Amino acid sequence: MAKGLVVILSGVSSIGKDQVRQKLLDDPELGLMDIISLTTRPKKETEKDGWDYYFVNHKDFANAVRDHRMLEYTEFNGYYYGTPAEHVEFLTAMGKNVLISIEAQGVGQIRIKHPDNKAFFLVPTSLDELEKQIRQRYHADESGINLRMNKAKTELELANIFGTCVPLTSDEEAFNAIKTELLEELKNRE
Numbered sequence: 001m002a003k004g005l006v007v008i009l010s011g012v013s014s015i016g017k018d019q020v021r022q023k024l025l026d027d028p029e030l031g032l033m034d035i036i037s038l039t040t041r042p043k044k045e046t047e048k049d050g051w052d053y054y055f056v057n058h059k060d061f062a063n064a065v066r067d068h069r070m071l072e073y074t075e076f077n078g079y080y081y082g083t084p085a086e087h088v089e090f091l092t093a094m095g096k097n098v099l100i101s102i103e104a105q106g107v108g109q110i111r112i113k114h115p116d117n118k119a120f121f122l123v124p125t126s127l128d129e130l131e132k133q134i135r136q137r138y139h140a141d142e143s144g145i146n147l148r149m150n151k152a153k154t155e156l157e158l159a160n161i162f163g164t165c166v167p168l169t170s171d172e173e174a175f176n177a178i179k180t181e182l183l184e185e186l187k188n189r190e
Helices: 017-026 058-066 083-092 104-113 127-138 142-156 170-189
Strands: 005-012 070-076 079-084 098-101 117-123 164-166
Touching: 005 017, 005 104, 017 098, 017 164, 058 142, 070 083, 079 083, 079 104, 083 098, 083 127, 104 117, 117 170, 127 142, 142 164, 164 170
Parallel strands: 005 098, 005 117, 117 164
Antiparallel strands: 070 079
16 A cells, blocks of 8 residues: 655645635545644634644643654744644555645654655735735734734745745635646656
């Protein structure tokens, strides 16, 4: 049995990659398995533990990092987020293709451990559009807006470590571009 493909989806901060992620997971032709991340941030009222994230305390997260059970991890706003390595290894060993949706900082860690991967990075059509989107979505104060915009600018500098940059003109267009490239990759792996 051939090892499954690791598909990495990332993008600049606050671009809205969750909608594209869900379209990829829902597409039966792609057959991607979701990898659920761990986080130390509090659970939102609408979220379910084990479905949206695995919500853990800082000590448990630190132990997972110490014991090399995290494929990658990063910090944002005082909270940690990471990908459990055992889930990825188990599924890919069974020949399943997995989708890992992560922050840009974690991509290098995964690409080193899984060099045979497909990585996609969602980029805004412009920084002005991204700022407008951040203002609409988060209704944050100016310092919060500036924090997200500065993070996005830093992440754009990391775009060259991705195999493919995909402009997010619309969720549907980004999904179709990624799907086309993934289907070609999967066909070549047969």
